[in-house]
Amino acid sequence: MITMPIPPAELYQAMASASAKAATAAGNAMNSVQQGFLSCVTKVYNSLVRMKDAVVAGFHRLSERMSPSAAEAPASTPPVSTLNPISVADTRTFCQELMRKMEADPGSINGMFRQSPAIKISEFNQRLTDPVAFFDAIKSDEINNVEASFLIKKWMGETLAENKFSPEERRALVANKDNKAEVNNILGCKFNSSDANGRENKDKFISLLSVMRTYKEISLANINMESRQHDPSVVGIMGIAQTFDLDLNLMLATTPAEIAMRNKEKDEALTAFTALLDHCPPGVPPKPVFMRPN
Secondary structure: OOOOOOOHHHHHHHHHHHHHHHHHHHHHHHHHHHHHHHHHHHHHHHHHHHHHHHHHHHHHHHHHHHOOOOOOOOOOOOOOOOOOOOOHHHHHHHHHHHHHHHHHOHHHHOOOOOOOOOOOHHHHHHHHOOHHHHHHHHHOOOOOHHHHHHHHHHHHHHHHOOOOEOHHHHHHHHHOOOOHHHHHHHHHHHOOOOOHHHHHHHHHHHHHHHHHHHHHHHHHHOOOOOOOOOOOOHHHHHHHHHHEOOOHHHHHOOOHHHHHHHHHHHHHHHHHHHHHHHHOOOOOOOOOHHHOOO
């Protein structure tokens, strides 16, 4: 039998047709597998979502049953953050007594302006309602020097409140750091002398500053104290935070340029605060009790 050869063109067409059919069949099979897999994944996902919703709803129902009703639940009270003010005369008495204790026992300055007080502000405020009992607690060390230094810091900030030394005033203090008269002039301009409240705040500020100056002097004199927990630089770091209007954005400095600006501002503020410590007059001694206004 004679077999006729298939022409090359027809052979090519046949092979191409078979290849196309095979590719189509393979593609259909892959699509079928993919659709089946996606369908399976979708069903699993939907099941998990339903399970999650059921669990969350269950926890909500359980929480509602276990929690007291809104009428029964006690109202939450935010922590007290503001220290009650005291009079000018009581500020002087407090500062004088604290400085007396520091000078009598240099070791008593350990932890001052560095450690947190054990007493809460709300308890301090309660004690301040009875000045006599408050001063007795200071004298007996029931309120120790660490706790008293916390009061110094809080009252220092409150005497200036929103009227902290501006960047311009800070630079003026630096420029006149060796000029006692000008430093005191800059300080005087911070408080409105024609206003009774301004005069009182200035008086309080100077008394509080005197305690910080005394701390620094005692710390320097006892710098070699064994196991000391005091440092003369502490009052500067704490003081600038309470008295100067610093750029809060620089506290989060990350770039070299920002860090350099932050360090410059900090150094400038420390120099300015040191000028206040060095040149401002010491706090006025307290008036005798019988001379205080009722």
